[in-house]
Amino acid sequence: MTTLRIATRKSPLALWQSEHVATALRAAHPGLQVELVPMSTRGDEVLDRPLAAIGGKGLFLKELEVAMLRGEADCAVHSLKDVPMDLEPGFALPAILERADYADAFISNRFEDIGSLPQGAVVGTSSLRRQAQLRALRPDLQLRDLRGNVNTRLAKLDAGDYDAIVLACAGLHRLGLGDRIRSRLLVPDWLPAPAQGAIAIECRDDDPAIASICAALDHAHTRTCVEAERAMNRALHGSCHVPVAGYAALDGDALSLHGMVGCAEDGRSVRAFSTGRADDPAALGRDVAEGLLRQGAGEFLPPRG
Numbered sequence: 592m593t594t595l596r597i598a599t600r601k602s603p604l605a606l607w608q609s610e611h612v613a614t615a616l617r618a619a620h621p622g623l624q625v626e627l628v629p630m631s632t633r634g635d636e637v638l639d640r641p642l643a644a645i646g647g648k649g650l651f652l653k654e655l656e657v658a659m660l661r662g663e664a665d666c667a668v669h670s671l672k673d674v675p676m677d678l679e680p681g682f683a684l685p686a687i688l689e690r691a692d693y694a695d696a697f698i699s700n701r702f703e704d705i706g707s708l709p710q711g712a713v714v715g716t717s718s719l720r721r722q723a724q725l726r727a728l729r730p731d732l733q734l735r736d737l738r739g740n741v742n743t744r745l746a747k748l749d750a751g752d753y754d755a756i757v758l759a760c761a762g763l764h765r766l767g768l769g770d771r772i773r774s775r776l777l778v779p780d781w782l783p784a785p786a787q788g789a790i791a792i793e794c795r796d797d798d799p800a801i802a803s804i805c806a807a808l809d810h811a812h813t814r815t816c817v818e819a820e821r822a823m824n825r826a827l828h829g830s831c832h833v834p835v836a837g838y839a840a841l842d843g844d845a846l847s848l849h850g851m852v853g854c855a856e857d858g859r860s861v862r863a864f865s866t867g868r869a870d871d872p873a874a875l876g877r878d879v880a881e882g883l884l885r886q887g888a889g890e891f892l893p894p895r896g
């Protein structure tokens with residue numbers, strides 16, 4: 592191969608993540624040429640409607656997958672939390688990079704944390720998962736939609752449209768905006784999206800040469816954790832239509848997983864925690880999903896079938 596071509600979305604965060612992968616691949620394979628193929632996706636273009644209404648997270652992948660099928664790119668870089676639980680047939684994730692900060696960030700120009708917001712304050716987030724957790728902690732808050740890339744969302748906060756917003760710490764750190772974080776929202780009180788903070792490389796599953804180049808960046812510890820989180824989400828039929836949150840930690844051989852399913856409208860939620868073996872993260876994910884369903888999570892999930 593002469594040059595490895597990475598398909599990427601054009602948002603500043605996507606470009607940062609793809610550059611990060613390109614740099615790491617060049618370091619892992621001296622002499623390898625790597626270039627980015629930036630492209631726009633429907634998820635980036637339709638900003639006036641909630642993601643759930645226009646087809647969900649897969650929208651951020653589709654155009655990049657088409658480019659790989661057409662031979663215009665060899666692989667694509669994604670935030671793993673935006674990757675659907677079941678990949679399109681014919682694709683694989685040969686590398687999951689070491690997870691950065693997993694936590695959500697509370698961001699405000701006037702308030703330090705959720706607890707110090709005044710009664711009835713306006714908080715911006717379009718994430719059902721974040722809305723459900725905010726409602727549970729503070730039923731008085733007014734939650735308003737907030738879409739667009741990270742810089743757009745910060746600009747809307749600065750324009751005074753919101754008293755506070757919630758974003759992922761990882762994205763802020765990557766864009767050099769870590770100083771905007773007023774407080775980190777931490778496990779177990781607040782759970783992130785499954786796989787938040789992890790970057791994945793996707794490629795065609797019929798191209799072992801490319802998969803093996805990418806696999807040099809795989810981080811086994813992170814893969815174990817996010818497999819537990821994604822197996823839980825899969826067992827719940829989670830998607831961006833459902834407020835599902837989860838975070839797994841690995842300490843030696845001991846894997847643990849916190850899970851939550853909630854209701855964005857009224858903040859009701861169920862939570863589960865369990866521990867399992869590092870060599871079977873999917874079993875732990877299913878175990879926590881069963882615990883959530885036993886407690887009535889089904890009520891918050893869309894009808895099956």
Ligand SMILES: NCc1[nH]cc(CCC(=O)O)c1CC(=O)O
Pocket residue numbers: 670671672673741757758759760761762786787788789790
């Ligand atoms: N939903 C968009 C998205 N996808 C990944 C990140 C941040 C980086 C990450 O979580 O890996 C963000 C922004 C955010 O949620 O604030």
